[in-house]
Amino acid sequence: MDKNNNPVLLEVQDVHKKYDDKEILKGIDLNLHKGEVLVILGPSGCGKSTFLRCLNGLEKIQGGDIKFKEQSLTDKNVKLQEIHEKIGMVFQNYELFPHMTVIENILLGPLKVQKRNKAEALAEAEQLLERVGLLDRKDSYPRQLSGGQKQRIAIVRALCMNPEIILFDEVTASLDPEMVREVLDVILGLAKQGMTMAIVTHEMGFARSVADRIIFMDDGKICEESNPEEFFTNPKTERAKHFLNIFQY
Amino acid sequence: MQNSGIDVILQGKNIQRLLFEGLFVTIEIAFISIIIGSILGILIGLSRTTKSKVILFINRVYLEAFRIIPTLVWLFIFYFGVTTALNIDLSGEVVSIIVFSLWGAAEMGDIVRGALQSLPQHQIEAGKALGLNYFQLYRYVLIPQAIRRMIPGTINLATRMIKTTSLVVLIGVIDVVKIGQQIIETSRFEFPTASFWIYGCIFFLYFIICYPLSKISKNLEAKWTN
Secondary structure (H helix, E strand, O other): OOHHHOOEEEEEEEEEEEEOOEEEEEEEEEEEEOOOEEEEEOOOOOOHHHHHHHHOOOOOOOEEEEEEOOEEOOOOOOOHHHHHHHEEEEOOOOOOOOOOOHHHHHHHHHHHHOOOOHHHHHHHHHHHHHHOOOHHHOOOOHHHOOHHHHHHHHHHHHHOOOOOEEEEEOOOOOOOHHHHHHHHHHHHHHHHOOOEEEEEOOOHHHHHHHOOEEEEEEOOEEEEEEOHHHHHHOOOOHHHHHHHHHOOO | OOOOOOHHHHOOOHHHHHHHHHHHHHHHHHHHHHHHHHHHHHHHHHHOOOOOHHHHHHHHHHHHHHHHOOHHHHHHHHHHHHHHHOOOOOOHHHHHHHHHHHHHHHHHHHHHHHHHHHOOHHHHHHHHHOOOOHHHHHHHHHHHHHHHHHHHHHHHHHHHHHHHHHHHHHHOOOOHHHHHHHHHHHOOOOOOOHHHHHHHHHHHHHHHHHHHHHHHHHHHHHHHHO
16 A cells, blocks of 8 residues: 555654754655654664654754644744644653553543543543553553563553654663564554554564665665665665664674 | 659659740741741752753852851851841741741752752653643652652751751750750759750650651652652
8 A cells, every 4th residue: 555645744854953063963854644654774873763853843953844734843833732742752761650650651641631531531541551461550650560561551651642643762672572572563553553653663574564664864864765675675775785784694 | 862863854844844845946946947948949949950040050059058158157147147237126036947948948959959850851751742731741740750859858858957956045046955954054953963864855855856757758768669
């Protein structure tokens, strides 16, 4: 199925990002279509995580523009909080709130930000927990859970806001190998349901099976952009070939 | 025959005076100051998370002033200096509450700042990513976590403040130590060992105010870390 005909949710135009004098992103253009799964690959320090964080306005950009459904993130009249509601994010280190139980973590956004009805939000939260197989842990505290469980809860927390896009920032990088699978399976399930996602990852096999489109970044720029089959079997640039070779012993 | 020293405590109205005149004044000064100091301190602590250099500088000077200059000197500055300079009349107790509140606020501000800044930056981002506004971020995510980190420092500060109130004798406030001295003076001939028993009693009184605080602190810490 070609998702390029779907409406564009995120429009990225010539984005530049600097920390002090160091330029991290050197002009990035990209469109993210509804229902599309975009995987961002690249060596450490290439700017892929920074780019992802720019997409929901967690990082300010110094040049170019990012538009979410025609609303510019750089426009002072656009409320970033409303954008955050629509673009969920899952972090490398879960970032669950340690003083709240699982269910409190999940309901904080729906109840306080979206002011939803408690019974209705709770029903949705429990349904989502059921889906990731963690309904029995809803009254646990994050410290009582394994890394894989925490990350699945973090995904549920993002999902329960009913976002239009979810950003995944190296969500399996802190996990023990045997827990990576359970988290990736959840993301794969979301992809099948048509969730729009942008994923930064180092799991090549996963990238290949989940992605509709791969972008390969190096040194703050997009080096290569193609579909996963082509990228993994026949990369066009030397940099991408070199990068992929590192993952093969 | 000489009386047994311990009887001095129960002699006449001595124990009532120690408890209801002396200890009451000590507790009054300490607790009012702790409450005012905590409220002001929380505001100061929140203000110190700003990037404004002016606010940070003023806070810095304020905190250092109370750390460097001994509390006794502050009591003298307010009791003798400020009252004369402004030509106002303040009782020793009022001056004590002002000085201890200002000291408490300075130290509390530093505890609050430390607790807020020790929270991982990512917690702020996780809150923002859920669409929380600044008020909600502090109310639901940062302050509840900061309070847990503030408990040991706050209890330590409270017990220090309670103990340091013994300095108020020197600006004429009749606290538990002063009453003790008066009893010792008047019982000098009847009970030569009165000082041992009276100061022993005062030691015990301070202990029963401060000990529950450390106990509460221990329980809270245990509750939050299990």
